[in-house]
Amino acid sequence: MDPVADLAAQLHGLGDRDSYLRAAGELMCRLFPSEMIGWHQLDGAARTAEIVPYPDIPLEGFAQRLVDTADENPFFRSYVTDLTVGMWQPRRLSDLVTDLELHRTRTYSEGLRPLSIDRQIALLSERKGAVSVRAWVISRLHRDFTDDEVELTCRLQPLLRLLETAYGDSRQLPEDASCSEAYSLTAREHEILQLLGRGLTGVAIGHLLGISPRTVAKHLEHAYAKLGCTNRIDALRHLRGE
Template sequence: MDPAADFAAQLNHLGDRDAYLDAASQFLLKLFPSDHAAWSSLDARAGTAEVVAYPHYSGANVQKMMLDMYDEHPFAASVQTDGVGGDWRPRRLSDLVSDLELYRTRAFQEALSIVGVNRQLVLFTAGCRVDYFHCWTMNRWNHDFSDNDASLAQQIQPMLQLLDSAYAGGNAHRVAETANAEAYSLTAREQQVMRLLGQGLKATGIGRLLGCSPRTVAKHIEHAYTKLGSNNRVDALRRLRGE
């Protein structure tokens, strides 16, 4: 099984975002042995940042560091240049700046050095703007990521983007959806497909996550619609959520 398919097979069945982030971090740490794997979310205009690191960073307010210095990190200049053209490719910190250049930055002096990081591999999963993005970052000290690591990261990045769409939006509807799915006699697979549909994924993306064809996904959607007494996505999701 290729790495992306293996990734999906192990992670697409998880119940909520926290379980996904925990399992994904463990999988990424196996692929890219590192000191930390961190999932980050930034919306600078809204003044919000979230960093979920494995293992946990102790004694450092990494969310505040991110909000204060996101635009001074070397990745910011890279995203500003490449992101405009839709270039989301994984990138290594060492590809962007030399050690001397890095050590002169405020981002290193007041953030990265505090958490013991001078080597990073980042995989963007949503947004890819300087002031708005989701990403996974693998963090190390001194031992850099190889060309093979960068190539592997590029292979699994599309699957991470799909998984981010499926899980990173939160679980506001999950309890109601589960209860109503049982009431409407939806199968476990139909529930899974409808949950992903509710997160905005298309049949092709759902099929990639679940390891089946878009036609099979369409059949699951058709059966779920019939059981829910609906003929469109919006109405079906409203019924499933009890709205």
């Protein structure tokens, strides 16, 4: 199976953010054997950060180090100065700085070296404002990422952005099956309404689920009829019990 389609097939339908991050980290580690894969969230304005690593290793203090060294972080500097609208290419650390330049930064001395890491690639999954980003960062020691691996990250990035919208936050509709049963919704109809409620468009839902936008529209048409409404706002209100 195509690795992008396989990732989508195994990750969609997860119930919460933590389940998604753990599963995504595990699957990406199979695609890119590495010392560590981490989901990073950094808000330069609020000066807050979060790192969710796979495998689950103690990273006490490293989120704060990410904040403190943001101005020297080659990835962060590259992304916040990129004015591209809608899509951002994955970055390989070695394409941004030389080893000498990297070793002179606090990012390396306080962040990478203590973890025995010197090769990374970052895939931006969300950008909010000028200095707030979420990204998956794959880390290795002494083994750089090949051009083929860079190409694969380019193919994965659009999917990771969809998954971020679907599962990266706590927003979700009730998972209780009785909600669907009350309106005789099928599992697929309820799933599509959940993704709709998380902000995905019909086209994005189709891409994530591996079905056509027309099929998504048909499922929504049937769901709306069962719910006695004609639009997604009223449908989501029904399911939320509003």
